[in-house]
Amino acid sequence: MFRGSNFVKNVNTMLPMRQKTSTFNLLRSHIGKKGGLMPFSIVLSVLGNLIGMIPFVCVWLIIRLLFTQGASASGNEIVRYAWWAFGFSILFILLYFTSLMLSHLAAFRLERNLRYSAMQKAVHMPLGFFTKNSTGKMRKVIDDNAGIIHTFVAHQMPDLAGGITVFVTTLILMFVFDWRLGLACLIPLVIAFAQFYLMMGKNYAATMRQYMTSLEAMNAEAVEYVRGIPVVKVFQQTVYSFKRFYDSIMDYNKWVKEYSASMKKSMSVYTVAINGFAFLLVPLAIILIFIGGNWQQVSLNLIFYVLITPFFGQCIMKLMYVIDGYRQAGEAVKRIEAMTDEKQQLVTPRPSTPMPAIYDIRFTDVSFRYDGASKDALSHIDLIIPQGKTVALVGASGSGKTTLARLIARFWDTGRGVISIGGVNVKQIHPEELMKHISFVFQNTELFKTSIRDNILYGNPDAVPADIDRAIELAQCREIIDKLPAGLDTKIGTEGIYLSGGEQQRIALARAFLKDAPILLLDEATAFADPENEQEIQQALRRLMHGKTVVMIAHRLTSVTDADTIVVMEQGRIIEKGTHSQLFQKKGLYRRMWNEYQQSVQWDIRKTTKYA
Template sequence: MKELIRKFTMGHPKQMTEPVIWYFLEGFTVGFPAVAVYFAINLFITYFNNPSIIFDKGYWNIALWLAGFFLLQLTVSTVTFLKTFLPGALNSAQNKKDFIQKIKRLPLGFFSKTRSGELINTFTGDFLAIEQGMVGSFTGLFGVVFSCILTSVFMFWFNWKMALAFYIALPISAIIILISFKVLGNLIVSSRTAKDNTAEALNEYLSGMKILRSYNQIGKGFSKLEDAYKNLKDISIRGETLGGSFLGFALTFARAGLPLMCFAGTYLIVGGEIGLTEFLSIIIIGTKIISPLLTWIRYTAILRMQYVSATRIDNVMRKKELGGEKSIQVKDLGDIEFEHTGFSYLPEKNVIDDISCTFKKNSLTAIVGPSGGGKSTILKLIARFWDVKSGSIKIGGVSLNEINPDQWLKHISMVLQEVYLFHDTIRENIMFGNKNATEEDMIRASKLAGCHEFIEKLPEGYNTIVGEGGSTLSGGEKQRISIARAILKNAPILLLDEPTASLDSKNEVLVQKAISNLVKDKTVIMIAHRLKTIKNADKIIVLDKGRIVEEGRHSELLEKQGLYARLWYLQNKSKEWKISL
């Protein structure tokens, strides 16, 4: 039970305290009047035998007590609703916020292993399921159980034989529910997985519409989505059929208690053990028990499905975060040092292996080399998207693992190969780098990045809405806006992953001038395939197969006649190539 409560409350068990208390009170106000009916019927029968009792003061006292209890029941039920559903919605909102904060602190490796469809369904469907549990099936179960127990105690006290007959079929219901847990357990998990696959297929279909159209594969792409929906439909039908059958049988055996009790009561009347008054009183109590009893069974079945959702959320919340609590100030930012650093995305293959190098403060260091050599990985390790597997990365002598990730990222601006722009105005996409920047600052950054001119030519200028991911802009335009965003942030450390790769010659020159200006008082680490763009770098590091094979200035590396010199020769040679028609 403790583990169940922890998962449903995401580690905040106090969220259940108030709802459970009110559900207990509601269970009491529901159960006790049902017991009072026993005495009311006795008085009713007595009234027919002696009509003058209506003038008896005690009779009216009991009537007032009953009326008071029904009024109390109405009040408690109303307050219970207010004390469970409103706090439940607020707690759910807070739990979602905690979930987002948790995701933000996870390494990017988590996202490479977790599909977007799974996270979307977790944030929507799974959170909705546990919210319903927290305001109904889980917390409400306590009140329903208490009401059943309270009423059952009195029923056994009044006549244990009729009470036993009422519950004699209940163990069969319990066995059916337990069997359903075993049978449906894997099916519930499969249903959640099928929903993840469907969300993933839909997201992939919509995001990849351009590619599907360009290759005339829209039908094939839709077939994948259709197959995902068909699989979800088949699993849902199996789940509803089996689940409905199990629940139907369980409820049927639970309902059998009332006719069995009537049969036992009739036998006792014939035998002279009880009178008609007692028989009717206990039957009415039984009718009052049956409703919460059936609710108990339904809640238990629903709780099994909600537990799967709670477990999925808990699995994310228990993932290991990027550690580090130290804060670091701009004045303390020194050289970035890699000391025998190793990292791998997969256990069997290192992407970078035993790298030791220094990125000097306030200088431009370029990283070059063949594709797949680990260049982008180095930038992502510096940004602490992942933690290193071996060795260390130090900033001014402080291990990067000891620095708070959120605080560290405030000191970094990044321009990656894969540019993502939000579905918003160009202005907001650039200002995302620095919400406190002025309009003049934003325009200056845009000019430095070489994007001001084309933005001004758009019908709405900086107020132009870009599609999700920047789908309405060309690759070069997105890249320049991304550079403007990084310039505007004005962080002391600038990480550039091939920032000129998508630019034409004219804009490439503009961006190179901007980068030259940025080097002043900044630590710039830049990946480049076009070697001419980093000729003037303070240091060039050459990577090959995850290892540093050369480092030095441009002229020094050419003199070594190594890998860098060969790459330089090949790039210059390719300019002479012409396509024959």
């Protein structure tokens, strides 16, 4: 019955905000110019379904001729009815095909507009939105739900119009031929609609929402699982090791089983009723004949009902799926819009005065709490990072280092306090302008499956070849590129060409050199590098950091000893500040961290055997 696809955890609480807007209005707002095709599609569907009933009448007329006239029936008349049945069948196919073609054109445009609109809104989301929500989740919410909406518009909207037409027309014909047999047809019809109401009752919207949430969670986790298959194979893991994926499968499995079990009685009764017209018609026809009815007329009418009721039952079954599709489409539109209705990044008009030439960074009583969290991730942060100086953030995992650094680039907006660059509140700087002045080098380097050249050019799309070559030399990438089959034009991820973590990091550094932004954010830039690559990366980093305002995060304390200021964080607060020598002499948290780090570096495993 379902043909659909957890995203943001508050999606369910957001959805009721849009309940007052009908699904058709939501679809109309996105369909664009191709929306004019839908009325034509609906009209053709109505005409096609009406014409599609004529062959049944023609077959009945042939049977009536044979039944009433027997061997003396006119062969020419029978052939004429047969040709009519054939001709109207062909016309029905042509009209229905044209109707579907027009509805598909409108549906493709609607699907394209929904995806485009969602991605346009995603562009204006704060960067923190993308760290909180995986690409797998985003893809599933946008892609799968757009597909559900496409199916409804392309197939089910024409079927809705045609189905209602056939339902009303057939119901009228049933009473025109024999009102007594027509009344008999109402009995299974009433039973079917009663069961349909039970299945599609007031709880159905909540049920559909739960279904789609469960399916989206499983699909999103599946994407993340597939991306981690190399790790699965290397460490001989199974799906059970990926708890979130396994739990999402079990949750979906449990929900579907329970829902299916709750529906089996109603669905069984509905199916039997909708296909059980003959069980009432035949006994009633026999009774009518025995009480003195015209046996020929009653028999002919019965034959008509036997011919038309399967078509009628199929029409009602199709209407049930159309209503189900309508509910799914409405839910799908709301889910896409719920995602894109999350708090978007405040975009201020471009400043009338140029950006200041001073790139010092100042935190003034800054506090920040993640959505849904019970306590602040950062609390009352006061910090000055002078222009051209390097500030290192150290502390245990979860102390707020990464959050502090990312607030500079407006991954999120602060809940309290002000972050300023050159005396200008970052909220007053247009996001595009802000991004021009900040470079990032993270521990998880993102390289796209395109050429090395294109990956480097993301730093500055307008760079000339000489600038690219200089960035490559500064980032210590020349030896990497020289060993690739097509040099800079080698595409990553094709024909077995992949780069190690350290090599990817050096390509990311080349990108940062090409951008040459005055502010540099480094988050565990050497975390995944082997010793050889780490040395190359450290040399490149020293060149990249020269003359820039740098905020660096590192767990390897040896990499921060040369920083102008080391900021020690614990539970979202700044505990200590100073140079390496100053903090070492204080014998505080930094001194303890340094001693523990040195012990971990010197620690090794020794195994005593009879040979040693």
